[in-house]
Amino acid sequence: MATTVGESTHTVQVTATVNGQERSAQVETRLLLAHFLRQTLGLTGTHIGCDTTSCGACTVLVDGVPTKSCTMFAVQAAGREITTVEGLAAGAQLHAIQEGFHEEHGLQCGFCTPGMMLTSVAFLAENPSPTDEEIRWALSGNVCRCTGYQNIVKAVQHAAAKLAEGSE
């Protein structure tokens, strides 16, 4: 409704922990988390593919839970811990899931990759030694148009094996 235009410019202070750092900004209450991350904080690794919570390109972790940031307001993230793709690697050391996607050719255009990896990280934390079928179900909220998923499943298995190695 056009009549809500004036009201929507109301702003609030949002403070959240993003990739381990406290970040704070004065933002419009209606600002989506995806836009907060991309535009306010300049973390452009989080992508937007559909606007309807269908494709998962915008997936980030909110307190460890995969969340589609195009359908969440920035204000709802206040006081919470956000992990984006930029927070996966520890300096030059890639996360096991990043290594898996590279080694198994789990990406082509790269647009879905950040969301795929973050969903996978949360899934592997819950299920460290999954079957292929369990991986396919876990990733069914993330769309990839390029790879045909087969190598993404392999990438997640690669990461699972690598993480198991590390925890031994």
Place this chain on the structure above:
Amino acid sequence: MATTEPRGLGHSVKRIEDARFIRGRGNYVDDITLPNMLHMELLRSPVAHARITSVDTSRAAALPGVVAVVTGDLMAQHNLAWMPTLSGDTQAVLATDKVRFQGQEVAAVVAETPYIARDALELIDVDYEMLPAITSPQQALADGAPVIRDDKEGQAGNHIYDWETGDKEATDRAFADADRVVSLDTFYPRCHPAPLECCGCVADVNPASGKATIYMTSQAPHAHRTLFAIVAGLPEHQIRIVSPDIGGGFGNKVPIYPGYVVATAASLLIGRPVKWIEDRFGNLISTGFARDYHMHGELAIKDGRMTGLRASLLSDNGAFFADAQPTRFKAGLFHICTGSYDIPAAHVSAVGAYTNKAPGGVAYRCSFRVTEASYLIERLVQTAAYELGVDPADFRRQNFIKPEQFPYTSATGFEYDSGDYTKAHDLALEKLGYAELRKEQEAARAEGRLVGIGVASFTEVVGAGPGKIYDIAGLRMFDSAELRIHPTGKAILKLGTKSQGQGHETTYGQIVAEELGIPAEDVLVEEGDTDTTPYGLGTYASRSTPTSGAATAVIARKLRDKARTIAAHLLEASEDDLEWERGSFHVKGSPDKSKTIQDCAFAAYTNLPDGLEAGLEGVTYYDPPNMTFPFGTYAAVVEIDRGTGQWKVLRVVAVDDCGVRINPMIVEGQIAGGLTEGFAIAAMELITFDDDGNCIGSSFMDYLLPTAWETPDFEMHETVTPSPHHPFGAKGVGESATVGSPAAYVNAVVDALAHAGVRNLEMPVTPSKVWQALKEVGLAE
């Protein structure tokens, strides 16, 4: 000096470009932010066909933060309300007189933030006087149909073109002589490439210099620069198109869309950079769709051999004829429709019509309607086998073009460069365990289960040019490569193509590695910036390896020749006494007397023989002597749930022959992606319209894409029949699986029901369609 062992052709080198993508450091167009940048949003028509009686922008313009509201009338003042399409028609940039499809661009708001621009769209008041909507080409061509393109002088109806090829008389004779004629009417529905990244641009016209830098989602940046120069009347040297990382293209990012033009005009008028990023609704409702092709096919058969093929086609082109295809072929390359078979006579006739639907028409991972052609022949072949009471595999084998017939001239005039269809077909059947599966199918039937086996043997025609036959908007379809080897032996390779995920930064580097021994890791591959890369027609229609890949090999060989002269100088030997072993020259009989390509590169800038020009670099433009003809066989096994009509893919076996593979890992990645999109088209993807022209399928809630859960596993195999004319024997491969596989899936579902007399199911083969068929033949549970 080589840092790693050069791995040339045939190595599954891990992708160089991955490094940035897995870290979230890609650079897609929406990631670009320029100082002082504004944001643009488009107002789209809510209706399919209506006359615009007024556009009132005053409320929108008054909203704080709005910088400009652009209408068709404003664009018309600058002679930009209309633009040419890639098929020689015109398309409205912003509507002035009428809207002709739902989602058509009507106005634009440029504001300080995208949120304000969106708010302002709500404040634009447009009055529409409704007109009847035409949603099919049959309706469009009926007597008395309202004329959609009344903007065009002399346009009496909605007819766009009649086009035909092949030999009608010879085909008529084949049908007269036939002992059997099999026909099929089928509709290849409208679908959409839907790359995960929508289209968009950042237009930055510098008011001081006049230079227009346009960052845009472009699969063909050089062609776009030239077309921009023509459309906008800007001098071409003052236009720089930069196509950054692209989040998938599949043909969707070949055309020029109104948003690019309006954003550029707005930047020019306002003097600030303007960003326009399409949303998913805008992408699905207005940009280059695919197919929407009504096909009637007939096969003449005599003594078990196919002797003639007729195809008549009716194309729904939407409101503007904007197909991206070679100029002289109105039905694209549909005339590849004799496929893998030795059919002596063929005739194709095609009619195009305007409707009140989005324009576009050829996109979606397909070399110009090869997909529709492949689907028709492979569905016809299966239908014929049932009618003749023979196994479809035997029928195919009996009719394949034989290896000794190559080069083979098809009835419609293509010269197939190479192929061994029986070999690929038989390998697929062997890997599938075809004979055993047929027995299992029988056994399953006896238990009341419905299992189907579908096979499709495709032949594609990809890699345009030759330029004298294939051009787009007059621009000949050659492509280019420029290679510069730096003094320390590292290199930069620049091309006229543009990757959208295909892995060019790795595969082109491997070609250099193969030809010069410089490892791919030491080669920076640059594409997409028209100020720095050589001219080319871009990446679509599986043309990068056949054109720029070939150009890379050619220029590398030229530089190797120069390096030989330098090596002879350094070794104080005659050029004729030098032998090249990848990466170095040595004196015949004295392998210890050698110079590496890196030594030669250093000497090219430091120690040249007298009279030789400095440097080790060059550019070449490669115009292929022929297209390449990749082929293969795909086989799918499905089982139908008699209670719901759902069908599940149990197995997919794919045998592809794309000639010599540069990077097998990347090739298989392309094939797996194509098999998935082929499955999607066969099973679920559909853009359709209600009788009023309302688009159904304009969000990912309605336009269904397969996820990891629905997508089957693929068993991929290869045969290798090198292209005889490509410098290293490669053929295009990016689209093979989208072209070939839909027929395999549909053939499999039909096969599960064929014993009950079912001969056809239309795509997308949804559970409800299968359920209807089950009910009709009494197999529903």
